[in-house]
Amino acid sequence: MPKMQGGRPPINPKVLGRLMKMLFEFYPVMVPVTIVCIIFSSISAAIPDMYIQQVIAIITNAVDNQISWDTAREQLIPKMITLVVLYAIALAAIVLYTQLMAFITQGFLDKMRKAMFNKMQDLPIRYFDTHKHGDIMSYYTNDIDTLRQLISQALPTLLRAGTVVVAVFFIMMWYSIWLTLVTVLGVIAMFVVSGMMGGGSAKYFIRQQQSLGKAEGYIQEMMNGQKVVKVFNHEEQSKAQFNEINAALAEDSYRANAYANTLGPVVMNIGNILYVIIAVVGGLLVLSGAPNLAISGMALEISIVVAFLNMTKQFTGNVNQVSQQINAVVMALAGADRIFSLMDEEPEADEGYVRLVNAEIASDGTITEAEHHTGHWAWKHPHQADGSVTYTRLEGDVQLDGVDFEYEAGKPVLHDVSVFAKPGQKVAFVGSTGAGKTTITNLINRFYDIADGKIRYDGININKIAKSDLRRSLGIVLQETNLFTGSVMDNIRYGKLDASDEDCIAAAKLVGADDFITRLPEGYRTQLSGNGSNLSQGQRQLIAIARAAVADPPVMILDEATSSIDTRTEAIVARGMDKLMEGRTVFVIAHRLSTVRNSDVIMVLDHGRIIERGSHDQLVAQKGQYYRLYTGAFELE
Amino acid sequence: MLKKLLSCVREYKKPTWLTLIFILGEAVIETLIPFMTADLVNSIKDSAPMGHVLQVGGLLAVMALVSLACGACAGFTSAKASTGFAKNLRGDMFAKVQEYSFRNIDKFSSSSLVTRMTTDVSNVQMSYMMIIRMAVRSPLMLIFSTCMAFYMGGALAAAFVFTIPVLAFGMIMIGKKAMPAFRAVFKKYDKLNESIEENVRAMRVVKGFSRENYEKQKFASAADDICQDFTRAERIVAYNTPLMTLCMNFDMVFILLIGARMIIRDNTLDIGQISAMITYGVQILMSLMFLSFMYVMVTMSIESMKRIVEVLDEEPSLRNGADAVKEIPDGSVDFRQVSFKYSEKAERFALSQIDLHIPSGATVGVIGGTGSSKSTLVQLIPRLYDVSEGSLLVGGRDVREYDIASLRDAVAMVLQKNLLFSGTIRENLQWGNAGATDDEIREACRLAQAAEFVESFPDGYDTHIEQGGTNVSGGQKQRLCIARALLKKPKILILDDSTSAVDTHTDALIRQGFREFIPETTKIIIAQRIASVQDADMIVVMDNGSIADVGTHEELLERSPIYREVFEQQTHGNGGEE
Numbered sequence A: 001m002p003k004m005q006g007g008r009p010p011i012n013p014k015v016l017g018r019l020m021k022m023l024f025e026f027y028p029v030m031v032p033v034t035i036v037c038i039i040f041s042s043i044s045a046a047i048p049d050m051y052i053q054q055v056i057a058i059i060t061n062a063v064d065n066q067i068s069w070d071t072a073r074e075q076l077i078p079k080m081i082t083l084v085v086l087y088a089i090a091l092a093a094i095v096l097y098t099q100l101m102a103f104i105t106q107g108f109l110d111k112m113r114k115a116m117f118n119k120m121q122d123l124p125i126r127y128f129d130t131h132k133h134g135d136i137m138s139y140y141t142n143d144i145d146t147l148r149q150l151i152s153q154a155l156p157t158l159l160r161a162g163t164v165v166v167a168v169f170f171i172m173m174w175y176s177i178w179l180t181l182v183t184v185l186g187v188i189a190m191f192v193v194s195g196m197m198g199g200g201s202a203k204y205f206i207r208q209q210q211s212l213g214k215a216e217g218y219i220q221e222m223m224n225g226q227k228v229v230k231v232f233n234h235e236e237q238s239k240a241q242f243n244e245i246n247a248a249l250a251e252d253s254y255r256a257n258a259y260a261n262t263l264g265p266v267v268m269n270i271g272n273i274l275y276v277i278i279a280v281v282g283g284l285l286v287l288s289g290a291p292n293l294a295i296s297g298m299a300l301e302i303s304i305v306v307a308f309l310n311m312t313k314q315f316t317g318n319v320n321q322v323s324q325q326i327n328a329v330v331m332a333l334a335g336a337d338r339i340f341s342l343m344d345e346e347p348e349a350d351e352g353y354v355r356l357v358n359a360e361i362a363s364d365g366t367i368t369e370a371e372h373h374t375g376h377w378a379w380k381h382p383h384q385a386d387g388s389v390t391y392t393r394l395e396g397d398v399q400l401d402g403v404d405f406e407y408e409a410g411k412p413v414l415h416d417v418s419v420f421a422k423p424g425q426k427v428a429f430v431g432s433t434g435a436g437k438t439t440i441t442n443l444i445n446r447f448y449d450i451a452d453g454k455i456r457y458d459g460i461n462i463n464k465i466a467k468s469d470l471r472r473s474l475g476i477v478l479q480e481t482n483l484f485t486g487s488v489m490d491n492i493r494y495g496k497l498d499a500s501d502e503d504c505i506a507a508a509k510l511v512g513a514d515d516f517i518t519r520l521p522e523g524y525r526t527q528l529s530g531n532g533s534n535l536s537q538g539q540r541q542l543i544a545i546a547r548a549a550v551a552d553p554p555v556m557i558l559d560e561a562t563s564s565i566d567t568r569t570e571a572i573v574a575r576g577m578d579k580l581m582e583g584r585t586v587f588v589i590a591h592r593l594s595t596v597r598n599s600d601v602i603m604v605l606d607h608g609r610i611i612e613r614g615s616h617d618q619l620v621a622q623k624g625q626y627y628r629l630y631t632g633a634f635e636l637e
Numbered sequence B: 001m002l003k004k005l006l007s008c009v010r011e012y013k014k015p016t017w018l019t020l021i022f023i024l025g026e027a028v029i030e031t032l033i034p035f036m037t038a039d040l041v042n043s044i045k046d047s048a049p050m051g052h053v054l055q056v057g058g059l060l061a062v063m064a065l066v067s068l069a070c071g072a073c074a075g076f077t078s079a080k081a082s083t084g085f086a087k088n089l090r091g092d093m094f095a096k097v098q099e100y101s102f103r104n105i106d107k108f109s110s111s112s113l114v115t116r117m118t119t120d121v122s123n124v125q126m127s128y129m130m131i132i133r134m135a136v137r138s139p140l141m142l143i144f145s146t147c148m149a150f151y152m153g154g155a156l157a158a159a160f161v162f163t164i165p166v167l168a169f170g171m172i173m174i175g176k177k178a179m180p181a182f183r184a185v186f187k188k189y190d191k192l193n194e195s196i197e198e199n200v201r202a203m204r205v206v207k208g209f210s211r212e213n214y215e216k217q218k219f220a221s222a223a224d225d226i227c228q229d230f231t232r233a234e235r236i237v238a239y240n241t242p243l244m245t246l247c248m249n250f251d252m253v254f255i256l257l258i259g260a261r262m263i264i265r266d267n268t269l270d271i272g273q274i275s276a277m278i279t280y281g282v283q284i285l286m287s288l289m290f291l292s293f294m295y296v297m298v299t300m301s302i303e304s305m306k307r308i309v310e311v312l313d314e315e316p317s318l319r320n321g322a323d324a325v326k327e328i329p330d331g332s333v334d335f336r337q338v339s340f341k342y343s344e345k346a347e348r349f350a351l352s353q354i355d356l357h358i359p360s361g362a363t364v365g366v367i368g369g370t371g372s373s374k375s376t377l378v379q380l381i382p383r384l385y386d387v388s389e390g391s392l393l394v395g396g397r398d399v400r401e402y403d404i405a406s407l408r409d410a411v412a413m414v415l416q417k418n419l420l421f422s423g424t425i426r427e428n429l430q431w432g433n434a435g436a437t438d439d440e441i442r443e444a445c446r447l448a449q450a451a452e453f454v455e456s457f458p459d460g461y462d463t464h465i466e467q468g469g470t471n472v473s474g475g476q477k478q479r480l481c482i483a484r485a486l487l488k489k490p491k492i493l494i495l496d497d498s499t500s501a502v503d504t505h506t507d508a509l510i511r512q513g514f515r516e517f518i519p520e521t522t523k524i525i526i527a528q529r530i531a532s533v534q535d536a537d538m539i540v541v542m543d544n545g546s547i548a549d550v551g552t553h554e555e556l557l558e559r560s561p562i563y564r565e566v567f568e569q570q571t572h573g574n575g576g577e578e
Helices: A001-008 A015-025 A030-046 A048-064 A069-122 A126-129 A133-175 A175-225 A226-231 A235-288 A302-343 A437-444 A469-471 A488-493 A500-508 A514-519 A538-550 A565-582 A617-621 A625-630 B002-006 B012-045 B050-097 B102-107 B111-134 B137-201 B201-206 B213-238 B241-267 B271-313 B374-380 B405-409 B425-429 B436-447 B451-456 B474-485 B506-518 B551-557 B561-573
Strands: A353-360 A367-369 A376-380 A387-391 A398-408 A411-421 A426-430 A453-456 A472-478 A555-559 A587-588 A603-608 A609-616 B332-338 B351-359 B363-367 B387-392 B411-414 B491-496 B522-526 B540-544 B546-551
Touching: A001 A030, A015 A030, A015 A069, A015 A133, A015 A235, A015 A302, A030 A048, A030 A069, A030 A133, A030 A426, A048 A302, A048 A609, A048 B241, A048 B271, A069 A133, A069 A565, A069 B137, A069 B213, A069 B241, A126 B111, A126 B201, A133 A175, A133 A302, A133 B137, A175 A226, A175 A235, A175 A302, A175 B050, A226 B102, A235 A302, A235 B012, A235 B050, A235 B111, A302 A437, A302 B474, A353 A387, A353 A469, A367 A376, A367 A387, A398 A437, A398 B201, A411 A437, A411 A488, A411 B111, A437 A555, A437 A587, A437 B506, A469 B111, A469 B387, A472 A538, A472 B201, A488 A500, A500 A538, A500 A565, A514 A538, A514 B491, A538 A565, A555 A565, A555 B546, A587 B540, A603 A617, A609 A617, A609 A625, A617 A625, B002 B271, B012 B050, B012 B137, B012 B271, B050 B111, B111 B137, B111 B271, B137 B201, B137 B213, B137 B241, B137 B271, B201 B213, B241 B271, B241 B474, B351 B363, B351 B374, B351 B546, B363 B506, B374 B491, B374 B540, B405 B411, B411 B474, B411 B522, B425 B436, B436 B451, B436 B474, B451 B474, B474 B491, B474 B506, B540 B551, B546 B551, B546 B561, B551 B561
Parallel strands: A426 A587, A426 A603, A472 A555, A555 A587, B363 B522, B363 B540, B411 B491, B491 B522
Antiparallel strands: A353 A367, A353 A376, A376 A387, A398 A411, A398 A453, A603 A609, B332 B351, B332 B387, B540 B546
């Protein structure tokens, strides 16, 4: 819980309100029914106290006046029947609400998860670039867990205990205001003590979280670097350092837990002492025959004191339950606050109205829209001015014209970059890390939007193209390969969901991945998990390339796509890549200059500017930066 | 398993026992309190003299205070015991992992080790605290309360004879049905979270292919499936509350009705006893409830316990021999019919039948495609793994005869997966030699071509390195790692593809430095670039786990087709790199 650091009190009443509103909106019938059931069952749990008083009164009366059991039984039976009926109804209400709670809790969490996930899918790449993945994950794990705790435990308990407290309070007032006053004073004492202790506990819980985070960070670093530790015989030092961190964690968590553990017995025994006080005060009042002040106007008698003792227990017990839920409520509200911050993120904007459609192309070049797959695609461009629609054939002509861009205000990354890629051309970007190579590709598929200048795809400003269609027309293979849990076939098919098995295998063959895939234990049906951890980095890249190939887009972006394939294997892949690139516009970013050598045009980027451009031979002849890179006089990292 | 875990309690046995004693005290008093209150109620009812009422009341208050003290002390000691236990577990696991060999490390992924040392230990800590606080308390309360109920209520206690088995049986049934359901759904839930994580990481792919809606649908169906399973499991557990209420209500009606009869007709009971009986009823049922709760907690943490014990029980696969030799005479290396496989079950040898002699002080290049086992070959030299067959000699002696730490001090290895740790550059370099002077550090950095950029940082050698070394470039990181290895003043220096991100010019300078300043050190260099190895005394060409050829650059160009292929690929693609 990194955001709890700094001791900011995380209670925000607005968050609670919003949660409640969502709860009611999701379950407009179930939630009110549940609430009614809880309140009803709580009240019926308090009412028997009145019956006990009456029963005891009958008993005392019978004993005092020597009334026979038979007569007393006549009086008792109706009371008992009412009690049983009350219990039965309460039991039904309890069964109903506990079952409903199971539905509501899980249903609500399910809806929340889906809402979060859907929202997340709509967020721009910027969000993922600026938030730690671990933090995003903790919304789904830790924060959702706190909500579960809140809805399934804390809220029903608060409602139930709260109702009992109120009900018992009024019953107590009915019998004796004096005794009620004593009870209330005791409860106030309870609150003061538990508030004091709860404060200490909260402080140490925050500290415990911090040292837990520290220990976790250290363990993570050391476990990742364990082989280095071994190579340097550094075991003893790392143990010593860990022991320090570990001891600090144990100390903080000792204090946090000690406070929390002590709270229960303290509050309970204040309850016990209160019980004694009530008994003594009640006894004194009865003995002294002091005038009773009560709503009912009844005189204080022993049956009332006995019943009152029971009520005191109930009252303090429930107050205790309320206080024990406070921590859960605070944690849940902090969790909900974080979840809402995700939900309130601005989604990726898309004002694009130019769509990619299947097209029929007549021999004279006129384009008509088709309902079915024709193998041809066209941009459908409705013009607002005159309501007409024009169709432009999808060809893969990409132009960047005077593009400026900055990730953070005031820190420009690209200056006045212009690139013209004709359909079928191969354009390479070369330059050191941070020169802006990847940024250019981020702009073409609109992961980020440019600050100034224009990017046109087949002559259309890409801001006018619907993002999903723009990206559909661009194939992309990234340096960091990400595969999904599922079979190899599923992973290739990700590029084109309606591709047949044959299409996928053909794509794998095209890029030279078929060879190793068929040698896997289960061929294309081999299950991948953990980002394909059972494959080598090179094999993962080949699958990613096949995934892009099956999509068959007119424009491809290869960002260090072959960086992890060794030079020997790359020679094999290169043939596949050449086939893949045939007839497509390709943007290549590569570390290895051998990969970019045969490009139609090579752009040398430096600090966000294109400083050289031309073919390999031209650039070598220029003897500029490219030449220096090429001759190894310059570090490419 | 339990024995192994409990052996880690060690110095926290004392607070554990103290907790049990305090809890015992608390439980005894807590069962006596209703007994005393019955007395109090009766004395009020019987209009006993106020002195007696006050006396009983005072005694009760004292008992409450003692119970409070016991409870509070138990709160502290149980926290001490459980957090201390957790500390020992973490410490033992960490220490154990330090003893692991590479083979052991390969077996556990680092992320799984992290989870075991954090989440799993927290789970065990929680259940330990729960157990020492409740394991004594609940059964005691159950027994005491039942005894007291029979002692005070006589026939009235028959109510409990009926409800205790009903409640116990009901809760066992619910637990039996719910536990497997929960276990199954938790597995699914973990999978769901893994898929979310996968999705977050692969967001560029998702968006690149416009697969947002596809992912949403996929997620929704998985989430709905889990929701159904969860609801089913929770609905079973939800019967606990009504069951408990039913039992309590039954006791109440029974006690009131039969109690009234006993008072009025038989005159064998008084009113104080009735209210005590009600209290005992609640206590009995509550302790049953806690027992079942405890059972659930413990079963839930059994998985965690297993995972912790797995780490503790893992036998380090490498150990020092009886009279390990601490002195490594020179830097010669001999592979004699060495074969190696990573796991005994593996079908294929990663290395087979390697014969190779490297004289002390030689510079050796190793080249070959991915999967040709270059790294495997060199990892045997500092005994990161043991050979499966044959023998490996360093300085004329089998590596298994050396003290492992001495051997690794003499054989410095820069791993392919390089890592710097959070801390200053100086602290990182001192891993090579804890007592290294500033001059020695500067010297090593100069040799690794790192001095220039380090000294250009405002804080120089005190520059802070972020976790994972993210604030220096790949090439800089590699050079620092080389400097770190050089500080060991090794007899053998192994670079496993350690200059891949360094430009060719600097790469050449590093090799030149090696030649001039550490001529006696045997240097073994694995590289992708021919340029990095072509001036070596000998170049080993690896292919598919065996040595394809050994020779100088010229010899290999002549006769090794693999070497020639790589050479041509690189010169053709990048003529000037040579």
